[in-house]
Amino acid sequence: MMATKMARRRIFETAKKSTVMAEGRAVSRARLILPVLVAGLLSGCAMLPAAGPTAGAFVGDVDETAVQWRNGYLLVPVNNNVLAYQHEEPRPSFRGLASLSLPADTGIGVGDVVQVTLFEAGVGGLFSSLNAGGQGSSSVALPPQQVARDGSITIPYAGRIRVAGSTTATVEKRVVAALKDRAIEPQAVVSVAEGNSTAVTVTGDAIGGMSVPIPTSGLKILQLIARAGGPKTSIFETAVSLTRGGRTVQMPFSELVNDPNEDVYVRPGDVVLLTRQPRTYVALGATGRSAQLPLQGYEMSLAEALAQVGGLNPNLANPMGVFVLRREPGSEMLARYEGQAFQRVTPGDPAAASLSGDIPVIYRFNMREPSGLLYAQDFKIHSGDMLYVATAPFVPVKQVFDAFRGVVSPVLSTANTAATVSEKLD
Template structure:
């Protein structure tokens, strides 16, 4: 009776192994033979060329010259207006220049209007500072003698830029001290919260939208911002998946902009020496450029000393999957282990019956 029970226990244990022996994915042999839906490439000196790093662009030597641009006024801007009368003090409507003139600080309302004595309500949204000065002189002509007007922008909603997203201190930043470049604005916002290659920068200026990787901006693609631009920093999709017998399986950020297979393996703790099959290192890649193109599976034999150099040259793309299969001996241990445990348990049960 004990033998029947022991056999039944062993049978049940082995039956349960069927769902656990697959590990994190398919076996090495299955990947190498069942390739009707993908293209399997054995990486060696003759096949590696299409997967190697392209020409790396050298940083640009140019320096962005922040030349001033015309500011068009809008609602919310604050103006400092100086009006002078070229007459003796106390005679004219406005103070003479020798005494500092008459100053007004006005905010453009939500309708784009300002209001001044002897000028009334005037629409100034969309005008430049020079155009506002000319308008004031024209409106005051005949009201006073030899009037002069000077307008300064002291609160520049129209000339400011907005920085939002993955920065340390998002906000709106003034251009009163001079034009801002893209790097100026990002630096004033505290810089990005992620590594440069993991950040995309989108610039909107009302007429066009441009998206750059922040590392490319640092390499010389800086630009002067138009007034009232919006800059949004967000996470670039620069991730890969590591599966199987690696130190840290899971979803990971690419450690740098041009990440090699060797870099990626290092970022996930390398191959697990206890159970990895170094001859079964695979890279699964979808090709989204053409709808009818099969996915590609690359296999590299890390037992080959030259494979270290191959792995350093193969570039990992975003959304690639690195999969390291288990060694055959480890798969065998997964079969033998439950059997041995069952036999030991059966022996212990037999001893107890005696």
């Protein structure tokens, strides 16, 4: 019995020594491996995932408040002077083509359907009739007639009467003059039943196409679009264009709705086109989400654009690195920042050629300062802009330690297991 107990104790002591040795080897390996892992991960920061360039990559090692020309783009820190110079996107206007006043009556046209009613002063004339009760009528409504290609219609006992290009009042006088010697004090009432010659066409992929006759009271663009069923797409994604006399003007549908002065009268032969053409900007980097989003009209600020993407990502964003990328006229930027970011050169210098046309401009905002928030409220986003938010400087270090924790955890887990076994053997 005593021998058995001694044998068991020797087995336990042997197992305990083996466990302690395994624990020591694990800890020793961890001590050797961890410095190597840390050094390797820190040296590989550039290989870690990132949302894009850092703020330092944009700014460089110069005064952050200075306007500078860097690697083919102009970096402009936003301040009150920049806001004072900013201009809105060019706004097209229909008033260069059409008018807010009711157009003049163009008269009856070829293809119109005309209704004529004739009256006489007494019973017994050309257009009089008696019913079964002996009651008489001194008027007659002629069947509707379509104006022929020669621009005329037929009136009984008067023959062909030219009506094209004339108003209904003028045609009435012509009919009365033609019947004066045949009817008893004749009178005529002429109206246009179908104004086919005055039709205006509305079409496009954002609306059901149709041809709409223009009534005598006139027809404005919004009335025309409403009669055609209205746009099928969101007003912020719809563009409306008016073509007249070989000229075309296009504007966002939202602008037409918001500005009554753009709701002009249409004329015969006009073509109104509604197409889906969203005005968008792109948001990338450490924002709430990266996406291409529509501009809510012309007056959308940077603050509204940031709100639309969920603001700055609190875990990743560098509030000192908020940028708006845009192309601006090179001549305007040169005139504004000559002596700061640009130096005058001879016209033949290659540097001068690089500033012709539009050039890339990057506007920078420091959202850590209260002034940066105020500037964001007043800075206008244009269609085609890119909003980019750089990641904070600590993010690569955080990624290193996250990766370090993932690698080291198995080693430490092994050591903890060995320690637990040793305690149980005791």
